[in-house]
Amino acid sequence: MNDHLHKSGDVVGERYEVFEYLGEGGMQQVFRARDTLLDRDVAVKVPKNSSAQKRFKRSAVVSALVNHANVAKTLDYVEDAGRTYLVEELISGRDLSLIRADHLSFFDPHLSARVLHHLAKGLRAAHHANVVHRDLKPSNVMVVGGNQLLDFKITDFGIAKMAEAVIAEAAVDEKSLNASLTAMGAIPYMSPEALKSLKDAKLPADVWAIGAIAYELLTGEKPFGAGFVAAKNILDGNPPPVPAIVGYRSQFRKLGEELMQIILTCMTNDPVKRPTADQLVAACESLCYSNYQPEVGTVRNFVYQGGTCGFIARPEKSDVFFHQDSHYGEGTLKIGERVSFGTHVGGGADRAFPILRCR
């Protein structure tokens, strides 16, 4: 048995016909539904319990203040049979934490730069509307196209409003507050001021979180570790280390270092000294990166030069030539390994760059 709040065929607000259950977060379930008025698919979010429901309208109103291509669009809010519903743009894809869990442990500097740039633009729009997210983490970033990594959108602006209510009820003592936060998976991305008092987290806390997300994307590691260890490290105020992977191969070093520099300024201890979202976007605009669309393939064989270059097999397409130096990551690629890569025109075979090892 499942405890889904709706089943296929349910109609909400005389307009939205539920198709399927998509998933859930700490506070809400998400369904794919058909907007029968405009004949388009949408995402319908329903709060799971009464304490979340109480703040749901407020949370919907807040999220509707943000209107940007890198933020999931708020389309409608309806009440029906005692329940409340937020209708959002449907993003066909998966969230960033799932991509990292089963597809790519980390992204190369080009891809990471694109993600940071796009998230920063979404954040800038929110901050211009004076909306703080307060709960930015990889599971709140939707990746359009899933493993194709077409585009990146922030979701759940306004969820902090609900979270506040839920936490306020749960947090009779500090221990259970920490437990709720840990359960929400937010700690590794929280700024020192947010850890001290979530209510006091203002715009710079989001900039910190975006920096922490980008750090993890670029290196595969959380900047301050996971769980309670992270909380201690963040509060101690020591800057995170720069993992060797960033400068590991020459072709990625320059962009990797430029990007890491921006990321580290986002995680400056003093909130006042962090870049604003405007400044963060400007910094990203100065970066030179390749806007490639990744494909997935398998290392087939090696030719020439003792295994430093070879070919990657693609499903239903011709093989792609690759060089080990185009691989962002530790060690060398082996035959049979699955890889994600960009493709560039070449004679005889196209050429792969950059290359990432799949999980």
Place this chain on the structure above:
Amino acid sequence: MPLNLPARYKLTTKGFGGGGMGTTFVCLDEHLERSVLVKELQDGVDQKRITDELRALAEIRSKHVVQIYDVIKDDEGNAKAIVEELLEGNDLVDSAAPKDVYAFLYVTLQIASGIADIHEHGRVHRDIKPNNMKFDSEDVLKIFDFGLSRLHGVDSSTMAKIGTPGFMAPELFFATKGGTVQFSKAVDTFAFASTAYFLVARTIPKCLQKFPPALPCADADFGAYPIKLPAEVVGVLNSCFSVDPDDRPEMSHVRDVIAKYLLTDRHRAQLVVKNGLHTLSSANRIVNIAAGQGRGSCRIAYDGNSFVLSKVAGYVSMNNVIVADGMMLVNSCVLCFGSPDLGGQRLFIPIDVSHPEVNA
């Protein structure tokens, strides 16, 4: 007001009367506590057509096309009004003119991208003009007011209703046998060029305002534009004014040409030479590479838009293609010096070319 507003929408201000569409109102949507634009549709417009168009509009996923939220219907189920995203800013008529080439390209890139997105969805806007586009609060240009009701049964006597003089392509003035005017996406391309012309000139050439436009004419020439544009941009914009719709370029091509010149002098090429890094950019435009040991040599020069190979001597290949003078670097490549029989004795230089992301 004949329109029956659902309870959630509270009228705040009465807007302007708008062209082929009916009256426009600003309302507060009490569900999401945000202001929205309500556009009343004209009576007598075929409902099926409106429904088709609305669905198409709802399907278009473009950051340069206005978002539709709701449709207001009467008791018989006929669509009476559409509810859409309210753009608070000025339209392109009331916005300041772009002051230099970069600003001009930045705005026209957004217009061209939006129209290309619409065409990619198989749709025609039908009324592209500066009044029908605005910047949102994030300075992203958005196109609105699709010519929903301007589809059918138009003859020369009602010509004024199908578009705006100065922005109407020549073929719109010649009805086919059935008495109707054919709308192809090329009418948007023509109107795009008029819009681009207006941006800095702040006027439309007189020859375009004639019925039909008198083309070719000396005034409708981006070569004589108040700001000096790159020759390739002039060429592609002028071709949008072609009398024959088939001679007008795809908007995706127009978009790509404009994007190319927005990046002038902003590219970077990185060469990995024996694990060291060499960077070419506007600050350091030329490198000469000599592999030695008779393997070959060449020059790479950055001309502001491309990295061009020249002075090629010996056996030099790029991604396995023999290099000749005048070839350009592909975005990611390996230059190889020395003939294939040298095997691992050849010199390999991986190069990647990148640039900032310039779209809004």
